[in-house]
Amino acid sequence: MPANETAPRILQVSAFYPAHGGGIEVVAGKLAEGLASEGVQVAWMAGGLAEEAPAGGDGLRIERASAIDFCERYLGLPLPLWGLASLRKLWKEVRCVQLVQVHDYLYFPSLITLLFAWCLRRPVVVTQHIGWIEFNSAAARFILRLLNNTLGRFVLSRVGRVVYVSRPVADYWAGILRSEQPGDVIPNGVDHQRYSPAAPASRGGVLEFLFVGRFVEKKGIDLLRACLDIPGIHWTFVGWGPLSPRLWGLSEQITVVEGLRAEEVVRYYQQADLLVLPSKGEGFPLVIQESLACGTPVLVSDEVRMAFPSLDERCVFAADVSGPDAVIQLRQALSRLASEPDALRQVRPHAEQLSRQWSWESCVQAYLGIYQDLARSFSGCN
Structure with a gap:
């Protein structure tokens, strides 16, 4: 598809690619693919193994970061750390785009991307997928509450736009941000070509x-x-x-x-x-x-x-x-x-x-409208 002249060049950053497993990564993938199909120039940077990185295509460029993640292996919490070479690459990517899209604030790659974007004065859209998690552990609940009420509030109140994937997540963060950043609610889509009904096997009463x-x-x-x-x-x-x-x-x-x-x-x-x-x-x-x-x-x-x-x-x-x-x-x-x-x-x-x-088409169009609104005040790549 020809380039969309009204849309900004975008860098999208997520912790992983969809092949790693996880809903946030799937959303990032569908958003990147959908934007590219609309003629938007998208660079997508994420961590993971070489075989997990998608192929890319017209309008979609893939940049893989080297990452280590001990926490996910032993605790089930994905907290990847990127190497220095990947961070240098990230800095260059942020410099050469007009807008940055980040998925969830509480990841090391997300926080570093936000820092780079602020230094280079690039507008940022954060998609916040997660609100409150009622962990069984009182210590885990205390740490999450502390992070959300300090670091989370600081980050989400200072980006260009915040997108929430559901109304409960938006309501949770509204209580923390105190209307400093009202945000947008954009539901995720679903691929109706891949996910469609079929006659289930007969199992009697089981x-x-x-x-x-x-x-x-x-x-x-x-x-x-x-x-x-x-x-x-x-x-x-x-x-x-x-x-x-x-x-x-x-x-x-x-x-x-x-x-x-x-x-x-x-x-x-x-x-x-x-x-x-x-x-x-x-x-x-x-x-x-x-x-x-x-x-x-x-x-x-x-x-x-x-x-x-x-x-x-x-x-x-x-x-x-x-x-x-x-x-x-x-x-x-x-x-x-x-x-x-x-x-x-x-x-x-x-x-x-x-x-x-739900459809990915309507989801992508909603994001595209947000990007175009933010890009109107952008004067060009430094």
């Missing part, structure tokens, strides 16, 4: 319940371990992380699949009767949109349920997992659904229809 995501605390994986004995359900866990269900010693009762690419997860959505994701502290997980697009209803936390722009209670179920009785609440919700397998399977058309409210 329901197939599915978990997709990283095996970490905030995804609610510990809560699901206490629900495996509910009768009439077979569980499949797709993902990776330090809290893998493989460690539970229940190989005959559950199926655990690790290391899949995005396109390989589609059939698990299509064959499941219900996606179960009792997560905490997330804006709006992409797996929910992908599951619904495949015609599979979802059970989420009350927190995530509130993030739906438009809701259909026939195919979106919820449980309150915020308190000490989280396991009880989740078991009750799952037991109710498992008691009526035919009713659960009949809501698949409603799930697919609900997913039509």
